Amino acid sequence: MEYTASNKQIVQILVEKCHSFGIKQVVLCPGSRNAPLIISFANHPGFTCYSIIDERSAGYYALGLARQLHEPVAVVCTSGTAVLNLAPALAEAYYQEISLVAITADRPAELIGQEDGQTIRQSRVFQKFVSHSIDLPVDETEELKAEASNYLERMFKWHMVFPGGPMHINVPLREPLYETTTCALVSIPKSVGDQQQKIETKIHKQLIEEWSQSAKILIVCGIYLPDEELNQAVNQLVQQKNIPVIASANSNLSGKGIIHSVEKLLLSLTSDDELLYRPDLLITIGGPVVSKRIKEFLRKVKPALHWDVDLSSRKVDTYNCLTKQVTGNPFFLFKYLNKKVEAKNETYLQTWVKANAKQQSLHDKFIMTVPWSDFMVYHTFFAKIAKPLNLHTGNSSPVRYIEFFRKNPFINYYSNRGTSGIDGSSSTAAGAALADDKLTVLITGDVAFIYDSNALWFNQLPKNLRILVINNNGGNIFRLIPGPANSGHLPLFETPHHASVKMICKAFHVYYLKASNEIELNQMLPSFLDTNAGATVLEVFTPAEVSAEVYKNYLQAH
Ligand SMILES: Cc1ncc(C[n+]2csc(CCOP(=O)(O)OP(=O)(O)O)c2C)c(N)n1
Incomplete structure (x- = not known):
């Protein structure tokens, strides 16, 4: 099968790599410098393209698509300030670890800083908010093409294994920009990383020891995409192992005994109560939690042990008490714990559950x-x-x-x-x-x-x-x-x-x-x-x- 693409070979390589990496949705922002990219993505049968004029909005559209689909999504824009308008969405994607691929058209190096139109310093401009930045070559020698192709391949592969967050591909392009050619469809989409990282067995053993030593264990879950398997494993920990779970609404966890409205609950605690509620071991999963008081409370009472379990290896010590960073899918850890550990005494769970029930009945009265x-x-x-x-x-x-x-x-x-x-x-x-x-x-x-x-x-x-x-x-x-x-x-x-x-x-x-x-x-x-x-x-x-x-x-x- 064939399609009409830009005659720029670097663009053809990039588009094919995006296709093989599993990108299917592309948000295109209008511009001329990015015309080779627009033409190639729009004509390639493997992509659904959307045209959004405002780059800031386009970046967020792409983020919404990527988060909903659990797959990487590209956003393509022209050179100059258009590029900078992608920054908010890239920063959000970085902290939510969403695979957003920013593809920005640029002037060739000799025109930058020479008062050419719509030209700014774009190379690595998002360095602090992306896991990879690459500048593709403008000249199409065999050596440069092979180098660009290898780098793109390595970068995309890395993202297939790790939930890598956003990346930036800057594409300098020389005029003429609208010439096309017929290209064969060569790439076959690879299956994108299923982010099912198991947690190493040797870590499991250490964790079991710490779990056994801790009388009071608390799980806190921040932002998390809906995950029924994880939800079941968490509910099992509550029901069968007597572990209290505090979950932000946007953790998408729910079930009997899972506490959502923690802000109000914590406000009602006296300083004597705090000791009762203090966990020996805190396990956190997911992104940021909304409640400010849970952060204040945990920072104050300082659990002796804190494991943060996350697919990415980024170290986050929200409560200033992190003792172990566990890289992997929390579902596997919870599944393992459900099989291996004894139930805890239910007093600690009941402390939280009763306080929560009291708050719920106050909520119902308040509504009237x-x-x-x-x-x-x-x-x-x-x-x-x-x-x-x-x-x-x-x-x-x-x-x-x-x-x-x-x-x-x-x-x-x-x-x-x-x-x-x-x-x-x-x-x-x-x-x-x-x-x-x-x-x-x-x-x-x-x-x-x-x-x-x-x-x-x-x-x-x-x-x-x-x-x-x-x-x-x-x-x-x-x-x-x-x-x-x-x-x-x-x-x-x-x-x-x-x-x-x-x-x-x-x-x-x-x-x-x-x-x-x-x-x-x-x-x-x-x-x-x-x-x-x-x-x-x-x-x-x-x-x-x-x-x-x-x-x-x-x-x-x-
Ligand atoms: C880009 C950006 N600018 C400024 C802020 C600071 N900020 C947080 S909430 C807010 C006001 C939101 O008002 P509105 O959308 O009406 O919601 P309400 O507070 O009334 O619920 C502002 C300016 C921000 N979070 N992000």
Whole structure:
């Protein structure tokens, strides 16, 4: 089989390598310098291409696609500042360890720094946020082509074994840029690393010893993609080995005895209680946790032992007490422990479970008293969900609110907590919606929505995308955290505004709904969640002051 590609041989090599590496989705940003790349990717039958104009948004679309599909996704842009606009998504992908491949067109070296148009220093510009950076050669000698091909091969292979995060391929290109040729399809996609790294047997033995010596063992799980096998292994540890598990909502773990709402629980502890709750051995899995208090608590009580189990070998010591970094898939470790270890005395598990049950009943009582506010929006929304959906939450109050509610079994949770930016939530959700037929709902604040409104600037906006914008006229988070209100400059933090979500939707031809109270929200949610409705934004107006009051009262009600 043949296809029409750019006549640049380096581009042909790159495109074939991407195909053999298992890249199937490519986000293309318009430009001329990257024309050889656009033409080659678009004509190659192995790729589905999307055209997104704003590079910052495009980077996040690619991230959403890659995270949803568990496979590498490429984003291609032209030279100059276009490149720098990929930085936010690359940083997020780096901290979430998502395989995002940034392919940037560049001028040849002799034109850089010579006042040529759209030219900046691009080589290794993302060095701190990618695991590999490569500059492809501009000249097409046999030696240079072979060198580039070998390097790409090695880099891609490395990423097949390790969940390597993002990479950057910079492609200097000389004019003419639009000449094409016919190419044979040569590559066959290899199966991309299944990231099933086993944990070495010798490490297992050491861990068993430490496990046996520890009376109180606590598992804390941060952000984790839905993984049913892992969920079962974790539940077995709770049910059969009496191990308490604290799991962020976006850890996607759930089951009887798994604790989600830890922020409020920890607030209710006295300093005497802290000893009771202090683990001897802490086991952490997944990415960052949302709760600030769990970090403060564990840093303060300092467990004697702490294992962090992660597929990547990046050392992360969140609680300043790391004693063992275990590289591998936590599922294998938990499966092994379930087979080999004795159950612990259930007192420690019960301490956590009882405190959690108390908080749950306080939560239920609290709800009966809540006025119209952000809190009420979440309560009303969760009560309506009876079908599977993917829920994305923006930064930073949505990601906190969802921690207060019981894990809904129909929902898979996602959020950009790698760097907690407000700049790509909508684009990430839209990218993810392209990759899954399920309804994809983003709950975001007004500021984050307006910031990333170019997410709607896409002709093929997925029909299953729903964005619920909680409009409390500014960044309500700055009323929730201590500091801004007493600074004398709250408006500089909160940034109330006159921007119109409705007009943004109109500009991009996106279906728009609104609600201003509980009755209207209950009326609007069925249309919003209707799977045939097409991409829809539901703007829910809430009072800023009351919402902040309710949030604070909730945390204090114990
Ligand atoms: C790119 C970026 N800029 C600034 C911030 C700091 N920040 C965190 S939350 C926030 C306001 C978010 O407001 P909104 O989206 O309305 O959500 P709300 O707090 O009202 O829930 C800001 C400016 C950030 N996280 N990322």
